[in-house]
Amino acid sequence: MIYKLEFLKWKRSGQLWLLWGLFAFFALTSMVMTYYLKDIMESMDAGNLQLVLQKPTWQALFASYLKNAAQLLLLITTYLVALNCTLGNSEALNLFYKTSAKSPWRVFLPKISVSLGVLASALCVGGLCATYVTWAFFDELAIDKIIATLLLQALGYLVFVLFGSVLAIWTGRPFIAAVVVEVIVLVATLFSGVKTFATWAPTSLLQSEMALKQGFAWDESGQAVLFGLFLCAIFLGVLLIRPLKKS
Secondary structure (H helix, E strand, O other), X not given: OHHHHHHHHHHHOOHHHHHHHHHHHHHXXXXXXXXOHHHHHHHOOOHHHHHOOOOOOHHHHHHHHHHHHOOHHHHHHHHHHHHHHOOOOXXXXXXXXXXXXXXXXXXXXXXXXXXXXXXXHHHXXXXXXXXXXXXXXXXXXXXXXHHHHHHHHHHHHHHHHHHHHHHHHHHOOHHHXXXXXXXXXXXXXXXXXXXXXXXXXXXHHHOOHHHHHHOXXXXXXXXXXXXXXXXXXXXXXXXXXXXXXXX
C-alpha cells in the first residue's frame, strides 16, 4: 500500500510525465541538432566551418544524448527524486513518521524504491528515443553496444541520484543536494582525461563512449562498475543511522 501511495504521488503531481517528457525531449533534440549541425552552419554561410564540421557517426550521435543527459538533465532528475524521497514540509506528516516509525528504513525505503523505479522508467524512455533517432538516421547500428552503454548510464545515474537523495534526506534540502551532485560531476569531468581516475570514477559511467565503440569491456569499465555498486551500498547503509527523532 505504501509503495502504491508513493507511486500515485509521482503520478498525480505530474512529475512522472515531466520526467518522461524531459528524457524524450533531451534525446530527440540533442541528437537531431547534432546530426544537422553541419547543415545549419552551412545555411548560415559560416565560411570555412564547413571544412571542419563533418557528419557524425552513429556513435557520436548517440554520445550527444549521453553528454546532455549527464548535465542539466541529471540536475533536474536528482532534484525531483530527492524531493520525493524527503518528508516534505508537512508538519503533520513529519510528526507522524517521527513518532510512529521505529526504523528509517520503513519511512524512506518505499520512497527511494519507487523513485528509483520512476528513474529507471525515464531512462528507458530516453534510451528508446535515442535508439530510435539513431536507427532513423543510420542503417547500421550495434544494439548490443547501445544496451551496454545504456546500462552503464543507468548505473551512473543510480550512484549520483541515490547520493543526492540520501543527502536531501539528511539535510532536508533537495535542491541543494541536486546542486552538490552537479558540482561533483562537473569537477570530476575536469579529470576525465586522467586514465587512472577515469577507470574507477562513476562519472565515466554516465557517458561511456568506449562502450559505444567496442561494447562493455571489463578493463575499461569494470572498476567503475564495482566502485559504483560499492557507493550505492554505502549510501543505502547511511539511511540506517539517520535518526528519525531529533531533539
